[in-house]
Amino acid sequence: MEEFVTVGRAKELLQSLHIPRKTEQLPLIKAIGKLIAAPVLAPMQVPSFDNSGMDGYAFAWEDTGESRKLAQMVQAGSNPDFTLEKGTAVRIFTGAPVPKGADTVVQQEWVTVVGEVIFFEVEKLNQGRNVRKAGSQCKKGELILPAETPITPGTIGLLASLGISEVEVFASPKVSIILTGDEIVELGESLRPGQIYNSNGPALQS
Template sequence: MNEFIEVPKAKELLKGLAISPKNTQVTLSQALGRFTASPVLAPMNVPSFDNSGMDGYAFSWEDLGESRKLAQVVQAGANPDFNLEKGAAVRIFTGAPIPKGADTVVQQEWVDVVGDTVFFELAKLTQGMNVRKAGSQCQEGELILNSGTLITPGTIGLLASLGIEQVGVFDAPKVSVILTGDEILEIGQTLQPGQIYNANGPALMAYLSQLGIDKVEVLKVRDEKSEVSRVIGEALESSGIVLLTGGISVGDYDFVKGSLEENGVQQLFYKVKQKPGKPIFAGIKGEKLVFALPGNPASVLTCFIQYVKPCLLRLLGNPNAWTSPVYYPIAADFNKKAPLTFFLKAKLENNRAVVLPAQESFNLLSFGEADGILEIPEMQEHLEEGSLVAFYPW
Protein backbone atom coordinates (compact mmCIF):
# COMPACT_ATOMS: atom_id res chain seq x y z
CA MET A 1 0.00 0.00 0.00
CA ASN A 2 1.25 3.49 -0.83
CA GLU A 3 2.78 5.51 1.97
CA PHE A 4 1.64 8.95 3.08
CA ILE A 5 -2.09 8.77 2.55
CA GLU A 6 -4.43 11.66 3.29
CA VAL A 7 -6.28 11.97 6.60
CA PRO A 8 -9.77 11.38 5.11
CA LYS A 9 -8.53 8.23 3.34
CA ALA A 10 -7.01 6.87 6.56
CA LYS A 11 -10.31 7.40 8.37
CA GLU A 12 -12.30 5.78 5.56
CA LEU A 13 -10.13 2.67 5.77
CA LEU A 14 -10.85 2.39 9.49
CA LYS A 15 -14.57 3.10 9.07
CA GLY A 16 -14.78 0.27 6.53
CA LEU A 17 -13.44 -2.39 8.86
CA ALA A 18 -15.80 -5.22 9.76
CA ILE A 19 -15.52 -4.71 13.51
CA SER A 20 -17.72 -6.98 15.62
CA PRO A 21 -18.40 -5.70 19.14
CA LYS A 22 -18.69 -8.39 21.80
CA ASN A 23 -21.64 -8.66 24.17
CA THR A 24 -21.70 -9.25 27.91
CA GLN A 25 -24.09 -9.07 30.86
CA VAL A 26 -23.34 -6.62 33.67
CA THR A 27 -25.07 -5.56 36.85
CA LEU A 28 -26.63 -2.11 37.05
CA SER A 29 -23.73 -0.91 39.20
CA GLN A 30 -21.38 -1.76 36.31
CA ALA A 31 -23.56 -0.48 33.47
CA LEU A 32 -23.11 3.30 33.67
CA GLY A 33 -21.65 4.72 30.46
CA ARG A 34 -22.05 1.48 28.48
CA PHE A 35 -24.31 0.91 25.46
CA THR A 36 -27.08 -1.68 25.35
CA ALA A 37 -26.23 -4.63 23.09
CA SER A 38 -29.85 -5.64 22.46
CA PRO A 39 -33.36 -4.25 22.94
CA VAL A 40 -34.65 -4.28 26.52
CA LEU A 41 -38.31 -5.22 27.14
CA ALA A 42 -40.29 -4.48 30.28
CA PRO A 43 -40.65 -7.64 32.38
CA MET A 44 -43.68 -6.21 34.23
CA ASN A 45 -46.24 -3.45 34.31
CA VAL A 46 -45.09 -0.22 35.95
CA PRO A 47 -46.78 0.85 38.10
CA SER A 48 -47.93 -2.66 38.97
CA PHE A 49 -51.01 -1.27 40.73
CA ASP A 50 -53.20 1.84 40.63
CA ASN A 51 -51.71 4.36 43.05
CA SER A 52 -52.14 7.91 44.22
CA GLY A 53 -50.17 10.72 42.65
CA MET A 54 -50.90 13.08 45.54
CA ASP A 55 -51.33 13.29 49.26
CA GLY A 56 -55.10 13.67 49.55
CA TYR A 57 -58.37 11.78 49.69
CA ALA A 58 -59.54 8.91 47.47
CA PHE A 59 -63.23 8.43 46.68
CA SER A 60 -65.65 7.15 44.05
CA TRP A 61 -66.64 9.73 41.46
CA GLU A 62 -70.04 8.12 41.00
CA ASP A 63 -71.09 8.87 44.56
CA LEU A 64 -73.24 11.99 44.79
CA GLY A 65 -72.50 15.12 46.75
CA GLU A 66 -69.50 17.25 47.67
CA SER A 67 -68.69 15.56 50.95
CA ARG A 68 -67.53 12.14 52.05
CA LYS A 69 -67.21 10.36 55.36
CA LEU A 70 -63.60 9.65 56.22
CA ALA A 71 -63.24 5.88 56.53
CA GLN A 72 -59.59 4.79 56.76
CA VAL A 73 -55.98 5.82 56.08
CA VAL A 74 -53.88 4.21 53.33
CA GLN A 75 -50.13 4.79 53.42
CA ALA A 76 -47.50 4.05 50.78
CA GLY A 77 -46.54 0.40 51.06
CA ALA A 78 -49.94 -0.61 52.46
CA ASN A 79 -52.14 -3.32 50.98
CA PRO A 80 -55.74 -2.18 51.40
CA ASP A 81 -57.92 -5.32 51.40
CA PHE A 82 -61.28 -3.60 51.73
CA ASN A 83 -63.89 -2.18 49.38
CA LEU A 84 -64.61 1.50 49.82
CA GLU A 85 -68.16 1.97 50.99
CA LYS A 86 -70.60 4.23 49.15
CA GLY A 87 -70.25 7.84 50.28
CA ALA A 88 -66.90 7.26 51.97
CA ALA A 89 -63.36 8.52 51.33
CA VAL A 90 -59.96 7.40 52.57
CA ARG A 91 -56.99 9.52 53.58
CA ILE A 92 -54.28 8.50 51.09
CA PHE A 93 -50.63 9.37 50.51
CA THR A 94 -48.49 9.61 47.38
CA GLY A 95 -47.68 6.17 45.98
CA ALA A 96 -50.23 4.36 48.12
CA PRO A 97 -52.50 1.79 46.40
CA ILE A 98 -55.98 2.96 45.44
CA PRO A 99 -58.49 0.84 47.36
CA LYS A 100 -61.22 -1.01 45.50
CA GLY A 101 -64.21 1.18 44.86
CA ALA A 102 -62.22 4.43 44.58
CA ASP A 103 -61.21 6.02 41.28
CA THR A 104 -60.34 9.67 42.01
CA VAL A 105 -57.98 11.50 44.38
CA VAL A 106 -58.46 15.09 45.45
CA GLN A 107 -55.30 16.72 46.77
CA GLN A 108 -55.36 17.74 50.40
CA GLU A 109 -55.01 21.46 49.56
CA TRP A 110 -58.46 21.41 47.90
CA VAL A 111 -60.48 19.99 50.81
CA ASP A 112 -61.87 21.06 54.14
CA VAL A 113 -62.01 18.46 56.89
CA VAL A 114 -64.59 18.91 59.64
CA GLY A 115 -64.58 16.11 62.17
CA ASP A 116 -64.79 12.91 60.13
CA THR A 117 -66.20 14.56 57.01
CA VAL A 118 -64.27 15.73 53.93
CA PHE A 119 -65.70 18.62 51.89
CA PHE A 120 -64.64 19.66 48.37
CA GLU A 121 -65.91 21.34 45.18
CA LEU A 122 -66.74 18.89 42.41
CA ALA A 123 -66.51 21.71 39.85
CA LYS A 124 -62.74 21.85 40.41
CA LEU A 125 -62.26 18.11 39.92
CA THR A 126 -62.29 15.58 37.09
CA GLN A 127 -62.94 11.88 37.34
CA GLY A 128 -59.75 9.83 37.69
CA MET A 129 -57.53 12.79 38.60
CA ASN A 130 -54.34 12.12 40.54
CA VAL A 131 -54.61 8.35 39.99
CA ARG A 132 -51.59 6.69 38.38
CA LYS A 133 -53.01 3.67 36.58
CA ALA A 134 -51.23 0.31 36.52
CA GLY A 135 -49.03 0.07 33.41
CA SER A 136 -49.18 3.81 32.71
CA GLN A 137 -45.35 4.02 32.58
CA CYS A 138 -44.91 0.82 30.59
CA GLN A 139 -46.56 -2.53 30.17
CA GLU A 140 -45.07 -6.01 30.28
CA GLY A 141 -43.31 -6.81 27.00
CA GLU A 142 -43.09 -3.18 25.91
CA LEU A 143 -39.81 -1.94 24.38
CA ILE A 144 -38.13 0.41 26.84
CA LEU A 145 -34.58 0.65 25.45
CA ASN A 146 -33.32 0.19 21.91
CA SER A 147 -30.02 -1.49 21.15
CA GLY A 148 -27.20 1.04 21.21
CA THR A 149 -28.71 3.16 23.98
CA LEU A 150 -26.25 4.94 26.28
CA ILE A 151 -26.86 3.91 29.88
CA THR A 152 -27.10 7.02 32.04
CA PRO A 153 -28.05 7.42 35.71
CA GLY A 154 -31.61 7.97 34.50
CA THR A 155 -31.48 4.76 32.46
CA ILE A 156 -30.33 2.86 35.52
CA GLY A 157 -33.24 4.29 37.49
CA LEU A 158 -35.63 3.09 34.77
CA LEU A 159 -34.14 -0.41 34.77
CA ALA A 160 -34.19 -0.59 38.56
CA SER A 161 -37.87 0.44 38.63
CA LEU A 162 -38.57 -2.66 36.55
CA GLY A 163 -36.62 -4.98 38.83
CA ILE A 164 -33.96 -5.60 36.18
CA GLU A 165 -30.72 -6.65 37.87
CA GLN A 166 -28.53 -7.19 34.80
CA VAL A 167 -28.44 -5.71 31.32
CA GLY A 168 -26.73 -6.80 28.10
CA VAL A 169 -24.09 -4.32 26.95
CA PHE A 170 -21.26 -4.17 24.47
CA ASP A 171 -18.15 -5.42 26.20
CA ALA A 172 -15.08 -3.21 26.51
CA PRO A 173 -12.15 -4.74 24.61
CA LYS A 174 -8.93 -5.66 26.34
CA VAL A 175 -6.12 -3.30 25.31
CA SER A 176 -2.38 -3.83 25.41
CA VAL A 177 -0.22 -0.68 25.51
CA ILE A 178 3.38 -1.33 24.47
CA LEU A 179 5.90 1.40 25.28
CA THR A 180 9.16 1.34 23.33
CA GLY A 181 12.31 3.34 23.93
CA ASP A 182 15.30 2.64 26.17
CA GLU A 183 15.28 6.30 27.16
CA ILE A 184 11.88 6.03 28.88
CA LEU A 185 11.94 6.05 32.68
CA GLU A 186 9.06 5.63 35.10
CA ILE A 187 7.96 8.43 37.40
CA GLY A 188 9.73 8.22 40.74
CA GLN A 189 13.05 7.12 39.29
CA THR A 190 16.00 9.46 38.95
CA LEU A 191 16.61 10.69 35.44
CA GLN A 192 20.04 10.18 33.97
CA PRO A 193 21.41 12.17 31.01
CA GLY A 194 19.50 11.20 27.87
CA GLN A 195 16.46 9.85 29.73
CA ILE A 196 12.89 11.15 29.87
CA TYR A 197 9.84 10.30 31.95
CA ASN A 198 7.09 8.10 30.63
CA ALA A 199 4.27 10.46 29.60
CA ASN A 200 2.63 8.33 26.90
CA GLY A 201 1.68 5.49 29.21
CA PRO A 202 -0.21 7.58 31.79
CA ALA A 203 -1.85 9.70 29.06
CA LEU A 204 -3.15 6.64 27.18
CA MET A 205 -4.25 4.94 30.39
CA ALA A 206 -6.19 8.05 31.36
CA TYR A 207 -7.90 8.24 27.98
CA LEU A 208 -8.79 4.54 28.03
CA SER A 209 -10.22 4.93 31.52
CA GLN A 210 -12.25 7.95 30.37
CA LEU A 211 -13.76 5.76 27.64
CA GLY A 212 -14.70 3.10 30.19
CA ILE A 213 -11.99 0.62 29.20
CA ASP A 214 -10.51 -0.96 32.31
CA LYS A 215 -8.97 -4.17 30.92
CA VAL A 216 -5.56 -2.74 30.06
CA GLU A 217 -2.05 -4.13 30.29
CA VAL A 218 0.98 -1.88 29.92
CA LEU A 219 4.19 -3.45 28.63
CA LYS A 220 7.62 -1.83 28.43
CA VAL A 221 9.99 -3.27 25.84
CA ARG A 222 13.69 -2.69 25.22
CA ASP A 223 14.89 -1.46 21.84
CA GLU A 224 15.92 -4.91 20.68
CA LYS A 225 14.33 -6.40 17.58
CA SER A 226 13.71 -9.84 19.03
CA GLU A 227 12.17 -8.39 22.21
CA VAL A 228 9.90 -6.02 20.30
CA SER A 229 8.67 -8.89 18.11
CA ARG A 230 8.13 -11.18 21.11
CA VAL A 231 6.15 -8.66 23.13
CA ILE A 232 3.98 -7.76 20.12
CA GLY A 233 3.21 -11.44 19.64
CA GLU A 234 2.20 -11.87 23.28
CA ALA A 235 0.01 -8.77 23.16
CA LEU A 236 -1.76 -10.03 20.04
CA GLU A 237 -2.51 -13.27 21.84
CA SER A 238 -4.00 -11.62 24.91
CA SER A 239 -5.74 -8.46 23.63
CA GLY A 240 -8.18 -7.28 21.01
CA ILE A 241 -6.50 -3.89 20.61
CA VAL A 242 -2.74 -3.32 20.62
CA LEU A 243 -1.34 0.21 20.94
CA LEU A 244 2.38 0.91 20.55
CA THR A 245 4.21 4.17 21.09
CA GLY A 246 7.53 4.94 19.48
CA GLY A 247 9.75 2.85 17.23
CA ILE A 248 7.55 3.23 14.13
CA SER A 249 9.80 5.59 12.16
CA VAL A 250 12.85 4.53 10.09
CA GLY A 251 15.70 4.94 12.56
CA ASP A 252 18.27 2.26 13.34
CA TYR A 253 16.40 1.33 16.55
CA ASP A 254 12.87 1.52 15.14
CA PHE A 255 11.87 -2.14 15.06
CA VAL A 256 8.09 -1.89 15.37
CA LYS A 257 6.99 -2.03 11.73
CA GLY A 258 9.14 -5.03 10.88
CA SER A 259 8.04 -6.81 14.05
CA LEU A 260 4.39 -6.24 13.21
CA GLU A 261 4.95 -7.82 9.81
CA GLU A 262 6.71 -10.78 11.45
CA ASN A 263 3.64 -11.29 13.63
CA GLY A 264 1.26 -11.39 10.68
CA VAL A 265 -0.27 -7.93 11.11
CA GLN A 266 -1.77 -6.71 7.83
CA GLN A 267 -1.06 -3.06 7.10
CA LEU A 268 -4.01 -0.73 6.52
CA PHE A 269 -1.89 2.38 6.23
CA TYR A 270 1.51 3.64 7.23
CA LYS A 271 2.29 7.37 7.41
CA VAL A 272 -0.40 10.00 7.05
CA LYS A 273 -0.09 13.47 5.56
CA GLN A 274 -0.59 15.29 8.84
CA LYS A 275 1.25 17.27 11.49
CA PRO A 276 1.95 16.09 14.11
CA GLY A 277 1.95 12.31 13.89
CA LYS A 278 3.01 11.47 10.33
CA PRO A 279 4.61 8.10 11.19
CA ILE A 280 1.48 6.25 12.31
CA PHE A 281 0.73 2.62 11.43
CA ALA A 282 -2.69 0.96 11.48
CA GLY A 283 -3.18 -2.73 10.86
CA ILE A 284 -5.30 -5.78 11.56
CA LYS A 285 -4.78 -9.41 12.40
CA GLY A 286 -8.05 -11.24 12.17
CA GLU A 287 -10.41 -9.10 14.23
CA LYS A 288 -7.60 -7.57 16.26
CA LEU A 289 -6.66 -3.93 15.68
CA VAL A 290 -3.12 -2.60 15.93
CA PHE A 291 -2.02 1.04 16.06
CA ALA A 292 1.65 1.98 16.18
CA LEU A 293 1.75 5.61 17.25
CA PRO A 294 4.72 8.00 17.17
CA GLY A 295 6.82 8.51 20.26
CA ASN A 296 6.22 12.20 20.95
CA PRO A 297 3.33 12.66 23.41
CA ALA A 298 1.50 15.37 21.42
CA SER A 299 1.62 13.10 18.37
CA VAL A 300 0.39 10.15 20.43
CA LEU A 301 -2.66 12.02 21.72
CA THR A 302 -3.43 13.52 18.31
CA CYS A 303 -3.36 10.13 16.60
CA PHE A 304 -5.33 8.54 19.44
CA ILE A 305 -8.14 11.11 19.14
CA GLN A 306 -8.31 10.94 15.35
CA TYR A 307 -7.97 7.20 14.71
CA VAL A 308 -7.94 5.04 17.82
CA LYS A 309 -10.74 6.64 19.83
CA PRO A 310 -13.44 6.24 17.13
CA CYS A 311 -12.52 2.57 16.68
CA LEU A 312 -12.74 1.98 20.42
CA LEU A 313 -16.08 3.79 20.61
CA ARG A 314 -17.38 1.57 17.83
CA LEU A 315 -16.31 -1.55 19.73
CA LEU A 316 -18.06 -0.15 22.79
CA GLY A 317 -21.28 0.03 20.76
CA ASN A 318 -21.43 3.80 20.37
CA PRO A 319 -23.57 4.45 17.26
CA ASN A 320 -21.97 7.89 16.86
CA ALA A 321 -18.34 6.73 16.95
CA TRP A 322 -17.44 8.46 13.68
CA THR A 323 -19.73 11.47 13.89
CA SER A 324 -18.58 14.79 12.50
CA PRO A 325 -16.62 17.12 14.78
CA VAL A 326 -18.03 20.32 16.22
CA TYR A 327 -17.24 23.49 14.27
CA TYR A 328 -16.17 26.76 15.89
CA PRO A 329 -14.93 30.08 14.45
CA ILE A 330 -11.17 30.42 14.75
CA ALA A 331 -10.16 33.27 17.05
CA ALA A 332 -7.37 34.68 14.86
CA ASP A 333 -5.92 34.46 11.36
CA PHE A 334 -3.87 31.32 10.74
CA ASN A 335 -1.36 30.55 7.99
CA LYS A 336 0.48 27.38 7.03
CA LYS A 337 2.59 26.36 4.04
CA ALA A 338 3.10 22.62 4.37
CA PRO A 339 0.57 20.56 2.34
CA LEU A 340 -0.40 18.61 5.42
CA THR A 341 -3.46 18.42 7.64
CA PHE A 342 -2.61 20.30 10.83
CA PHE A 343 -3.95 19.18 14.19
CA LEU A 344 -3.44 21.96 16.72
CA LYS A 345 -3.87 22.11 20.47
CA ALA A 346 -6.63 24.60 21.16
CA LYS A 347 -8.99 25.92 23.78
CA LEU A 348 -12.45 27.42 23.55
CA GLU A 349 -12.98 31.01 24.63
CA ASN A 350 -16.26 32.86 24.09
CA ASN A 351 -17.35 30.11 21.72
CA ARG A 352 -14.25 30.59 19.55
CA ALA A 353 -11.31 28.22 18.98
CA VAL A 354 -7.99 29.68 20.14
CA VAL A 355 -4.82 28.10 18.76
CA LEU A 356 -2.41 27.70 21.66
CA PRO A 357 1.37 28.20 21.62
CA ALA A 358 3.85 25.32 22.04
CA GLN A 359 2.55 23.26 19.11
CA GLU A 360 5.74 21.19 18.70
CA SER A 361 5.10 17.44 18.89
CA PHE A 362 7.40 17.06 21.91
CA ASN A 363 5.86 19.98 23.78
CA LEU A 364 3.10 19.19 26.28
CA LEU A 365 2.83 22.60 27.90
CA SER A 366 -0.31 23.60 25.97
CA PHE A 367 -2.09 20.47 27.13
CA GLY A 368 -2.32 22.16 30.51
CA GLU A 369 -5.08 24.39 29.14
CA ALA A 370 -6.22 22.76 25.90
CA ASP A 371 -9.87 21.71 25.55
CA GLY A 372 -9.13 19.59 22.50
CA ILE A 373 -7.63 19.65 19.03
CA LEU A 374 -8.69 21.64 15.97
CA GLU A 375 -8.09 20.59 12.38
CA ILE A 376 -6.76 22.66 9.47
CA PRO A 377 -7.34 20.75 6.21
CA GLU A 378 -4.38 19.74 4.06
CA MET A 379 -4.94 22.13 1.16
CA GLN A 380 -6.00 25.13 3.25
CA GLU A 381 -3.10 27.59 3.57
CA HIS A 382 -4.88 30.58 5.09
CA LEU A 383 -7.76 30.96 7.52
CA GLU A 384 -9.20 34.33 8.38
CA GLU A 385 -10.44 35.12 11.85
CA GLY A 386 -13.98 33.80 12.22
CA SER A 387 -13.57 30.97 9.71
CA LEU A 388 -15.15 27.74 10.92
CA VAL A 389 -12.76 24.97 11.92
CA ALA A 390 -13.35 21.38 13.01
CA PHE A 391 -12.78 20.92 16.73
CA TYR A 392 -12.31 17.57 18.51
CA PRO A 393 -12.90 17.85 22.28
CA TRP A 394 -11.16 15.53 24.69
Protein backbone atom coordinates in the same frame (compact mmCIF):
# COMPACT_ATOMS: atom_id res chain seq x y z
CA MET B 1 11.83 2.40 2.42
CA GLU B 2 8.14 2.10 3.35
CA GLU B 3 6.07 5.26 3.46
CA PHE B 4 4.35 6.31 6.67
CA VAL B 5 0.57 5.89 6.81
CA THR B 6 -1.31 9.13 7.28
CA VAL B 7 -3.78 9.54 10.14
CA GLY B 8 -6.67 9.67 7.68
CA ARG B 9 -5.55 6.46 5.96
CA ALA B 10 -5.07 4.77 9.32
CA LYS B 11 -8.67 5.61 10.26
CA GLU B 12 -9.91 4.20 6.96
CA LEU B 13 -8.04 0.95 7.54
CA LEU B 14 -9.41 0.60 11.06
CA GLN B 15 -12.98 1.34 9.96
CA SER B 16 -12.74 -1.30 7.23
CA LEU B 17 -12.00 -4.01 9.77
CA HIS B 18 -14.89 -6.16 10.97
CA ILE B 19 -14.34 -6.68 14.67
CA PRO B 20 -17.15 -8.57 16.45
CA ARG B 21 -18.48 -6.61 19.40
CA LYS B 22 -18.40 -8.61 22.60
CA THR B 23 -21.16 -8.24 25.17
CA GLU B 24 -21.34 -8.89 28.88
CA GLN B 25 -23.99 -9.03 31.58
CA LEU B 26 -23.35 -6.49 34.33
CA PRO B 27 -25.08 -5.33 37.52
CA LEU B 28 -26.73 -1.95 36.98
CA ILE B 29 -24.27 0.00 39.11
CA LYS B 30 -21.28 -1.39 37.19
CA ALA B 31 -22.87 -0.69 33.80
CA ILE B 32 -22.72 3.11 34.07
CA GLY B 33 -21.24 4.71 30.95
CA LYS B 34 -21.63 1.62 28.76
CA LEU B 35 -24.02 1.00 25.84
CA ILE B 36 -26.99 -1.35 26.01
CA ALA B 37 -26.34 -4.32 23.71
CA ALA B 38 -29.92 -5.48 23.13
CA PRO B 39 -33.35 -3.84 23.29
CA VAL B 40 -34.85 -3.87 26.79
CA LEU B 41 -38.52 -4.83 27.07
CA ALA B 42 -40.57 -4.13 30.17
CA PRO B 43 -40.96 -7.33 32.24
CA MET B 44 -43.96 -5.79 34.01
CA GLN B 45 -46.36 -2.89 33.78
CA VAL B 46 -45.56 0.32 35.67
CA PRO B 47 -47.24 1.27 37.89
CA SER B 48 -48.26 -2.28 38.69
CA PHE B 49 -51.43 -1.04 40.42
CA ASP B 50 -53.64 2.05 40.51
CA ASN B 51 -52.12 4.42 43.06
CA SER B 52 -52.59 7.90 44.42
CA GLY B 53 -50.51 10.76 43.07
CA MET B 54 -51.34 12.96 46.06
CA ASP B 55 -51.91 12.92 49.79
CA GLY B 56 -55.67 13.32 50.03
CA TYR B 57 -58.94 11.43 49.95
CA ALA B 58 -60.07 8.76 47.49
CA PHE B 59 -63.71 8.46 46.50
CA ALA B 60 -66.01 7.28 43.70
CA TRP B 61 -66.71 9.98 41.12
CA GLU B 62 -70.17 8.62 40.38
CA ASP B 63 -71.26 9.47 43.92
CA THR B 64 -73.01 12.85 43.96
CA GLY B 65 -72.58 15.63 46.47
CA GLU B 66 -69.65 17.55 47.92
CA SER B 67 -69.25 15.61 51.15
CA ARG B 68 -68.19 12.09 52.04
CA LYS B 69 -68.04 10.12 55.25
CA LEU B 70 -64.54 9.00 56.15
CA ALA B 71 -64.20 5.24 56.17
CA GLN B 72 -60.64 3.95 56.40
CA MET B 73 -57.03 4.96 55.81
CA VAL B 74 -54.76 3.59 53.08
CA GLN B 75 -51.01 4.07 53.39
CA ALA B 76 -48.23 3.47 50.88
CA GLY B 77 -47.09 -0.14 50.97
CA SER B 78 -50.44 -1.43 52.20
CA ASN B 79 -52.83 -3.75 50.35
CA PRO B 80 -56.44 -2.63 50.83
CA ASP B 81 -58.70 -5.69 50.68
CA PHE B 82 -62.01 -3.85 50.86
CA THR B 83 -64.37 -2.15 48.43
CA LEU B 84 -65.24 1.48 49.08
CA GLU B 85 -68.85 1.88 50.16
CA LYS B 86 -71.14 4.36 48.44
CA GLY B 87 -71.01 7.85 49.94
CA THR B 88 -67.69 7.30 51.70
CA ALA B 89 -64.06 8.25 51.15
CA VAL B 90 -60.74 6.98 52.46
CA ARG B 91 -57.73 8.91 53.66
CA ILE B 92 -54.96 8.05 51.22
CA PHE B 93 -51.29 8.94 50.82
CA THR B 94 -49.01 9.37 47.81
CA GLY B 95 -48.13 6.03 46.25
CA ALA B 96 -50.78 4.11 48.17
CA PRO B 97 -53.02 1.68 46.26
CA VAL B 98 -56.42 3.09 45.34
CA PRO B 99 -59.04 0.73 46.82
CA LYS B 100 -61.75 -0.91 44.75
CA GLY B 101 -64.74 1.34 44.26
CA ALA B 102 -62.65 4.55 44.21
CA ASP B 103 -61.43 6.24 41.05
CA THR B 104 -60.62 9.84 42.01
CA VAL B 105 -58.43 11.52 44.64
CA VAL B 106 -58.93 15.04 45.93
CA GLN B 107 -55.76 16.54 47.39
CA GLN B 108 -55.88 17.34 51.07
CA GLU B 109 -55.39 21.08 50.49
CA TRP B 110 -58.83 21.24 48.86
CA VAL B 111 -60.62 19.42 51.69
CA THR B 112 -62.28 20.59 54.88
CA VAL B 113 -62.59 17.92 57.56
CA VAL B 114 -65.38 18.17 60.12
CA GLY B 115 -65.36 15.23 62.47
CA GLU B 116 -65.65 12.13 60.28
CA VAL B 117 -66.96 13.98 57.22
CA ILE B 118 -64.98 15.71 54.46
CA PHE B 119 -66.19 18.59 52.29
CA PHE B 120 -64.73 19.73 48.95
CA GLU B 121 -65.72 21.52 45.75
CA VAL B 122 -66.49 19.04 42.99
CA GLU B 123 -66.10 21.79 40.37
CA LYS B 124 -62.33 21.76 40.91
CA LEU B 125 -62.08 18.07 40.07
CA ASN B 126 -62.59 15.65 37.23
CA GLN B 127 -63.00 11.89 37.20
CA GLY B 128 -59.69 10.08 37.66
CA ARG B 129 -57.93 13.13 39.10
CA ASN B 130 -54.67 12.34 40.94
CA VAL B 131 -54.91 8.60 40.20
CA ARG B 132 -51.95 7.00 38.44
CA LYS B 133 -53.46 4.10 36.53
CA ALA B 134 -51.76 0.72 36.33
CA GLY B 135 -49.63 0.54 33.18
CA SER B 136 -49.83 4.29 32.52
CA GLN B 137 -46.03 4.58 32.43
CA CYS B 138 -45.36 1.41 30.46
CA LYS B 139 -47.02 -1.88 29.53
CA LYS B 140 -45.52 -5.34 29.94
CA GLY B 141 -43.50 -6.22 26.84
CA GLU B 142 -43.21 -2.59 25.73
CA LEU B 143 -39.85 -1.39 24.38
CA ILE B 144 -38.19 0.60 27.15
CA LEU B 145 -34.69 1.19 25.84
CA PRO B 146 -33.35 0.44 22.34
CA ALA B 147 -29.91 -1.03 21.75
CA GLU B 148 -27.00 1.43 21.80
CA THR B 149 -28.64 3.49 24.57
CA PRO B 150 -25.99 4.87 26.97
CA ILE B 151 -26.33 3.79 30.58
CA THR B 152 -26.81 6.91 32.72
CA PRO B 153 -28.02 7.39 36.31
CA GLY B 154 -31.48 8.07 34.88
CA THR B 155 -31.35 4.87 32.83
CA ILE B 156 -30.34 2.90 35.92
CA GLY B 157 -33.28 4.35 37.85
CA LEU B 158 -35.68 3.37 35.06
CA LEU B 159 -34.37 -0.20 34.87
CA ALA B 160 -34.43 -0.55 38.66
CA SER B 161 -38.08 0.58 38.74
CA LEU B 162 -38.83 -2.43 36.52
CA GLY B 163 -37.06 -4.83 38.87
CA ILE B 164 -34.16 -5.31 36.45
CA SER B 165 -30.90 -5.87 38.36
CA GLU B 166 -28.57 -6.68 35.44
CA VAL B 167 -28.29 -5.51 31.85
CA GLU B 168 -26.49 -6.76 28.74
CA VAL B 169 -23.99 -4.19 27.51
CA PHE B 170 -21.20 -3.98 24.98
CA ALA B 171 -17.90 -4.85 26.62
CA SER B 172 -15.30 -2.12 26.70
CA PRO B 173 -12.66 -2.61 23.98
CA LYS B 174 -9.14 -3.62 24.98
CA VAL B 175 -6.55 -1.16 23.73
CA SER B 176 -2.81 -1.74 23.48
CA ILE B 177 -0.44 1.22 23.55
CA ILE B 178 2.80 0.83 21.64
CA LEU B 179 5.47 3.41 22.36
CA THR B 180 8.46 3.75 20.07
CA GLY B 181 11.68 5.69 20.30
CA ASP B 182 15.17 4.82 21.46
CA GLU B 183 15.17 7.92 23.63
CA ILE B 184 12.27 6.77 25.84
CA VAL B 185 13.05 5.52 29.34
CA GLU B 186 10.51 4.07 31.77
CA LEU B 187 9.78 5.86 35.02
CA GLY B 188 12.08 4.84 37.83
CA GLU B 189 15.07 4.26 35.59
CA SER B 190 18.07 6.59 35.30
CA LEU B 191 18.28 8.95 32.37
CA ARG B 192 21.31 8.98 30.12
CA PRO B 193 22.25 11.90 27.91
CA GLY B 194 19.74 12.28 25.07
CA GLN B 195 17.00 10.27 26.81
CA ILE B 196 13.57 11.33 28.14
CA TYR B 197 11.05 9.73 30.44
CA ASN B 198 7.98 7.96 29.10
CA SER B 199 5.26 10.56 29.73
CA ASN B 200 2.84 9.76 26.89
CA GLY B 201 2.29 6.18 28.06
CA PRO B 202 0.90 7.02 31.51
CA ALA B 203 -1.07 9.94 30.04
CA LEU B 204 -2.76 7.71 27.45
CA GLN B 205 -3.46 4.95 29.98
CA SER B 206 -5.08 7.28 32.50
